[in-house]
Amino acid sequence: MLSGTAFALAAGLMWGLVFVAPLMLPAYPPALLAVGRYLAFGLLCLPLALLDRQDLRALRAADWWEAAKLSAIGNFLYYLCLAAAIQRAGNPLVSVIIGTLPVVIAVASNRRNAQRDGHLPWGRLAPSLAAIGLGIACVNHTEAAGLAADETGRYLQGAAIALVALAAWTWYPIRNADWLRAHPDRNPRAWATAQGLVTLPMSLLGLLALLALQALGLPGVPADFALPLGPQPLAFVGLMLAIGLFASWGGTLCWNEASQRLPTTLVGQLIVFETLAALAYGYALRGAAPSGLALLGIGLLVAGVVWALRVKPVATGA
Numbered sequence: 001m002l003s004g005t006a007f008a009l010a011a012g013l014m015w016g017l018v019f020v021a022p023l024m025l026p027a028y029p030p031a032l033l034a035v036g037r038y039l040a041f042g043l044l045c046l047p048l049a050l051l052d053r054q055d056l057r058a059l060r061a062a063d064w065w066e067a068a069k070l071s072a073i074g075n076f077l078y079y080l081c082l083a084a085a086i087q088r089a090g091n092p093l094v095s096v097i098i099g100t101l102p103v104v105i106a107v108a109s110n111r112r113n114a115q116r117d118g119h120l121p122w123g124r125l126a127p128s129l130a131a132i133g134l135g136i137a138c139v140n141h142t143e144a145a146g147l148a149a150d151e152t153g154r155y156l157q158g159a160a161i162a163l164v165a166l167a168a169w170t171w172y173p174i175r176n177a178d179w180l181r182a183h184p185d186r187n188p189r190a191w192a193t194a195q196g197l198v199t200l201p202m203s204l205l206g207l208l209a210l211l212a213l214q215a216l217g218l219p220g221v222p223a224d225f226a227l228p229l230g231p232q233p234l235a236f237v238g239l240m241l242a243i244g245l246f247a248s249w250g251g252t253l254c255w256n257e258a259s260q261r262l263p264t265t266l267v268g269q270l271i272v273f274e275t276l277a278a279l280a281y282g283y284a285l286r287g288a289a290p291s292g293l294a295l296l297g298i299g300l301l302v303a304g305v306v307w308a309l310r311v312k313p314v315a316t317g318a
Helices: 002-019 030-051 053-057 061-089 091-098 101-112 122-145 149-182 188-216 233-261 264-269 272-286 292-309
Strands: none
Touching (some): 002 091, 002 272, 030 053, 030 188, 030 233, 061 091, 061 188, 091 122, 101 264, 122 272, 122 292, 149 188, 149 233, 188 233, 264 292
16 A cells, blocks of 8 residues: 555656646647647657567557556646647646546546455545545635636636546546556556657657648648747657656556556546645746645545555456
């Protein structure tokens, strides 16, 4: 339990970095941010693959296909929507929407994986879920109160796109945990590297698609945008390499380690660490401390996680 929680915390701290990248590069289209992030991830995984070459050779075609699906939905679709939502509605709103993941994943996995992981009694789980939900509501109320009247449409658009990101990131940890728990003999580090390797051809295809969209004058990339590196090439490349290494590979590795140690329902609640990290980074970038109500919400999120860790799964009969 302790080591699994520590790995989940490390993953959350690294994943929180991806919430500030769209704010640091506001002129960059979300699709280019997604392509750039996972192109860097794929390139970084090439030398890492040498360390895990024996484990990677043991993967079958079905395993590589599963890695491709996980990357397409949990990486590309998720980050495309996340970046678009953050640029429209801001970091705190999107952070708290994604912060509902502990509740969403718990509801989705508690019945679905009861035979494998045991069942967390809803009555004992309810206080932690209520605390997490109330905490998210407090943070969201604080952000909505400062919204200007002419920003409502863009704000709501960002919220809607964030819901798509929420759906993608709900599917990813459950499906990824299914594979890891079904293959306890496999190396989680090699599985993280495998997901990185499959992003490389996907990213190259994505970049070609963006070039084609711009050449044809179709939506996606402004006609005057300087592809492929944009107006801040050094900042873009450096940031993409940083989040490719830490958020993509490092975060996935730590999450895989946590997923092999903890029931899926508890792992799902520990995604709250990502929310806390994203909020902390966002407030730091904004240069402003959270309000009292926001601090109360963050405290409730932490309390919900601590409470959830005390709940033990109950074995379910066949």
